[in-house]
Amino acid sequence: MKTLFDKIWDAHTVTSIQDGPTQLYIDRHFCHEVTSPQAFNGLRERGLKVFRPSQTTLTADHNTPTCNQDQPVKDPVSKKQLDTLSKNAEEFGLTLYALGNERNGVVHIIGPENGYTQPGMTIVCGDSHTSTHGAFGAIAFGIGTSEVEMVLATQCILQSRPKTMRINFTGSLNEGVTAKDLALYMISTLTTGGATGYFVEYAGEAIRNLNMEQRMTLCNLSIEMGARGGLIAPDETTFEYLKDKDFAPKGNKWNEAVEYWKTLKTDEGALFDKEYTFDATKIEPMVTYGTNPGMGVSITGSIPTLDGLDETGKISFKKSLDYMGFNPGEKMEGKLIDYVFIGSCTNGRIEDFRTFANFVKGKKKAENVTAWLVPGSHRVAQQLIDEGLYKILEEAGFEIRQPGCSACLAMNDDKVPAGKYAVSTTNRNFEGRQGPGARTILASPLVAAAAAVTGKITDPRKLN
Numbered sequence: 001m002k003t004l005f006d007k008i009w010d011a012h013t014v015t016s017i018q019d020g021p022t023q024l025y026i027d028r029h030f031c032h033e034v035t036s037p038q039a040f041n042g043l044r045e046r047g048l049k050v051f052r053p054s055q056t057t058l059t060a061d062h063n064t065p066t067c068n069q070d071q072p073v074k075d076p077v078s079k080k081q082l083d084t085l086s087k088n089a090e091e092f093g094l095t096l097y098a099l100g101n102e103r104n105g106v107v108h109i110i111g112p113e114n115g116y117t118q119p120g121m122t123i124v125c126g127d128s129h130t131s132t133h134g135a136f137g138a139i140a141f142g143i144g145t146s147e148v149e150m151v152l153a154t155q156c157i158l159q160s161r162p163k164t165m166r167i168n169f170t171g172s173l174n175e176g177v178t179a180k181d182l183a184l185y186m187i188s189t190l191t192t193g194g195a196t197g198y199f200v201e202y203a204g205e206a207i208r209n210l211n212m213e214q215r216m217t218l219c220n221l222s223i224e225m226g227a228r229g230g231l232i233a234p235d236e237t238t239f240e241y242l243k244d245k246d247f248a249p250k251g252n253k254w255n256e257a258v259e260y261w262k263t264l265k266t267d268e269g270a271l272f273d274k275e276y277t278f279d280a281t282k283i284e285p286m287v288t289y290g291t292n293p294g295m296g297v298s299i300t301g302s303i304p305t306l307d308g309l310d311e312t313g314k315i316s317f318k319k320s321l322d323y324m325g326f327n328p329g330e331k332m333e334g335k336l337i338d339y340v341f342i343g344s345c346t347n348g349r350i351e352d353f354r355t356f357a358n359f360v361k362g363k364k365k366a367e368n369v370t371a372w373l374v375p376g377s378h379r380v381a382q383q384l385i386d387e388g389l390y391k392i393l394e395e396a397g398f399e400i401r402q403p404g405c406s407a408c409l410a411m412n413d414d415k416v417p418a419g420k421y422a423v424s425t426t427n428r429n430f431e432g433r434q435g436p437g438a439r440t441i442l443a444s445p446l447v448a449a450a451a452a453v454t455g456k457i458t459d460p461r462k463l464n
């Protein structure tokens with residue numbers, strides 16, 4: 001009896017050293033401009049080639065501007081990063097979806113939408129949110145730059161085997177509650193270190209009912225709970241999503257693949273090192289009030305008080321609230337906001353924009369709000385046009401920018417000014433994450449939509 005994680009891990013084990021790491025074969029490797037330059041330099045210095053070039057795919061996303069992408073990149077640091085990526089792709093014979101390419105976009109968005117990400121695979125990238133790809137029933141995790149070099153050179157990686165955890169969500173999600181709320185609820189309950197050292201499998205009725213975009217949102221946030229990664233057993237929803245994707249198997253190969261993918265589930269009775277069960281019907285739309293993703297409350301709730309915290313806890317809690325300009329015990333609903341950001345590998349997919357657009361349809365952006373709508377990829381941007389969402393959004397007063405990571409980590413020009421509040425569909429609300437002094441409130445696209453049209457934290461269930 002094996003867990004899904006064990007099945008995939010064992011199938012990719014090349015050798016394992018007793019009481020030491022496993023040499024794990026990697027099926028798919030993604031690279032972006034931030035964490036790859038030194039790895040390529042390393043290869044160059046050692047006179048090495050990329051071992052299996054067809055299994056590595058490159059995209060430009062972190063440093064890309066979200067306006068005028070057809071013109072030369074103005075910021076010299078970003079330009080250098082992007083040029084280096086292009087140079088490395090050419091020198092090492094790798095596929096790169098550079099700025100402006102129709103397949104370009106945030107790495108964790110373009111992998112799945114092009115069918116690179118498939119069930120049963122091992123997938124790595126020099127990026128913590130690689131956990132997103134686990135939504136397809138893959139072992140996907142972020143690696144460091146020296147490991148990027150290792151994968152480029154050998155298509156393998158040395159890894160110690162993580163412990164396994166299963167998190168079950170029973171019942172169905174209520175109206176207005178999304179995968180983002182599920183994730184923020186889970187992290188606020190288990191804390192940002194609650195899954196450290198574990199690889200999580202998400203299971204239960206609420207998970208089975210999620211579409212692929214929502215599953216990606218949940219798996220994306222696994223890392224914010226300290227997990228090595230998170231995965232969901234593939235099912236008809238997964239196969240339906242992958243069918244006809246550019247790099248998905250075709251014809252007979254597709255049928256064979258699906259037969260194999262159907263075996264990718266945890267056997268009944270298989271044991272996990274740890275298991276939690278949550279009642280999904282109890283979850284409400286969530287917002288964060290502090291400076292880590294675990295500091296979340298339901299939108300109708302209040303910021304916790306200092307009660308029950310020890311001295312150190314009190315100091316860090318106070319520091320966090322001071323940064324946010326909030327007080328313990330305050331209600332979140334009704335707080336004024338300045339910015340809304342829709343995008344990122346957490347919530348920058350078409351489904352997220354559909355949710356946002358459906359909500360703001362026929363309404364108007366609030367005067368006090370600056371809204372940045374950044375599709376996660378060119379495909380998503382094109383879909384917005386094809387589905388008529390672009391028009392709906394424009395009519396409601398929203399401007400749609402060009403794809404990239406953008407204000408998720410503000411490595412480009414999209415920085416939220418100091419002291420301003422941004423309701424953001426991203427995954428990290430750390431100090432300065434969206435710009436020096438910027439204050440981030442993490443939320444779902446639906447909660448962001450309600451904030452965008454009212455200019456304050458608003459329960460979307462009360463508006464429609």
Ligand SMILES: CC(C)[C@H](C(=O)O)[C@@H](O)C(=O)O
Pocket residue numbers: 034035062126127128129142409
């Ligand atoms: C730049 C990169 C290394 C980083 C990550 O690994 O997560 C970024 O994507 C982020 O979201 O903070």
Ligand code: SF4
Pocket residue numbers: 061062106107108127129344345346404405408409426427
């Ligand atoms: S969108 Fe944000 S979280 Fe995702 S890879 Fe880019 S910077 Fe990291």
